Amino acid sequence: MVEKTITVVNPSGIHARPATLVVDFCKVYPCTVEVVKGEKVGNLKSILMILSMGLKRGTEITLRVSGENEEAFLDSLVAYILNLED
């Protein structure tokens, strides 16, 4: 299992369209992908979960990946989230 803590920087947060993009990004990888915000842990492949966590701009989140090629996937996921445009 690998993890990394980042801050959400895109204007609308991981919400609406960006949330859909992130889920789509994660869905196709065989890894388990989780997001941690404070006490809450959520499955990053679940749009329902992500939406309910309220990951607004400025929120600090920890991304947790375990499975095949976990490090490479974590890096690309971090880059993907930090580069969200909406």
Added chain:
Amino acid sequence: MGVQIRGIAASDGIAIGKAKKFQKQAGIIPKRTLGPEEAEGEWRRFLDAAASCKTQMERLIERCGPGERADILGAHLEMLQDPFFLELIENHIRQQKNAEWALQLATESIDELFSQSDDEMFRARAADLKDVSARLLRELQGIAETDLSDLKEPVIVIAKDLMPSDTATIDTGYVLGFATELGGKTSHVAIMARGLDIPALVGAGGGLYDAVKDGDQLILDGSAGVVLLSPSEQEQGEYREKLRSIERARNEAMALKDLPAVTLDGKPITIAANIGSEKEIEIAVQNGAEGVGLLRTEFLYMGGDHWPTEEEQFTAYRYVVRHAEDKPVIIRTLDIGGDKKLPYFAFDHEDNPFLGQRAIRFCLNRPDIFKTQLRAILRASAFGKALIMLPMVISPEEIERARELIDAAKAELEREGSAFDREIPVGIMIETPAAVLIADALAKKADFFSIGTNDLTQYLLAVDRGNEKIQHLYDPFHPAVLRAIRQVIEAAHAAGIWAGMCGEFASDPMAARLLLGMGLDEFSVSPASAPRLKKQIRGFDQKQAEAYANIVLSAGSAEEIRRRIQETADL
């Protein structure tokens, strides 16, 4: 002779065919505590149900091709496979609850999380989830999916009641007619059937649904408001003959549908369509309508369980505007209140809702809701020709206040860089006696008038058209109504704007020549009436019609007016 069941004639025409009973199952949820060894099997039972829902939905998506319906179903499909949702259900089952119960608990807890939210996207997802959950429940309980989009042969749909959500996915290619136990002439199914030109009967009362079996041969006479159960050979023959003659008249009119609606002496008239859902635009175009004279937007509000979002509205308006092929589409802003209520909003009690806070009054009191709609209309105006129409206006100030909100919405869109039509016309419906009397003042503030004869007749004559005891008094041929119409048209022309009519009176074959003679510029009618009206207009002479209108209008009673119209029918 077959058994007859009478109801309210809701949409003209005759249908002969097999019955298809439709009922959304409420799905009573059985609750059971499982034995410790049962949980695994129960979870597998749930997964099987989910898998077969998935197959059904994929097939549906494939069949309806790319488009909005496929997108909605795609979102539902995603929900069905959502890991969080599935995890909640699995946990409940592992805690020895049966699958139906577990499903209900999971749906409730997610719904609680979402539906309280102010966020549009959350609420939309909550609604999707409920839909998916209902589908899963039906699958678990082995209740066949009675989705009207999956018909395999032409049928007459028999139901206790039909909701917008039932008819939204209907495969109209296979529906010959509708008959329902509940509903009135202005119920959702009645309006939709008229828009789609499908015969319908509503309000047949209890017993209809149980009297019919799936596959029974039926005759539905939507014009007379009758269903014949097990009709005799002779009755079937008679009705087939009637059906043929209706089709003949219709084909004759359809042959002219693409010709312009011009009088013999060369006055062009606009014949537009009244529609009540985005899909009806296609039927309007097929019938040769030159645009939409009234897009009732209530379908967006009444069908769902939340205020429609800007995106939902924008998508629907854009669909209509695009399909209208650059012809004008008049979008009437929300006309809610009165008899039209919403499932998700508690209106304050009013002793007299028809004289209460409805239509423009409601919208001006709720600028948040109104502006969402105005923004959606403005954004759609970038894709064709859209016009805004305000209902129930009684004063110039109301138009001014609405225009202020429109300007504010424009300024917002401008800042956001969204495209819209800067010159979008803003017109009003004339449907109150006050608007008739000050039509000259209103004409200075409005870009066009459209006369709503249904409410205008009701308000002018002080006759509640829903009250059976006084229904004979509800008569748009009353001279008070006709004189009001003439006054409105004259006021519009004096101010250099056009006047149309979108009430049912515009579709009345007996009124066409009279309205033409009074100078009406635009008739907005049900799509099915458009070809017939066009044929009528092409046979009239404008100058003669004016003289004819003067003769008819000098009469002092509705009875006298009807007599004069009938006597001069052949002139």
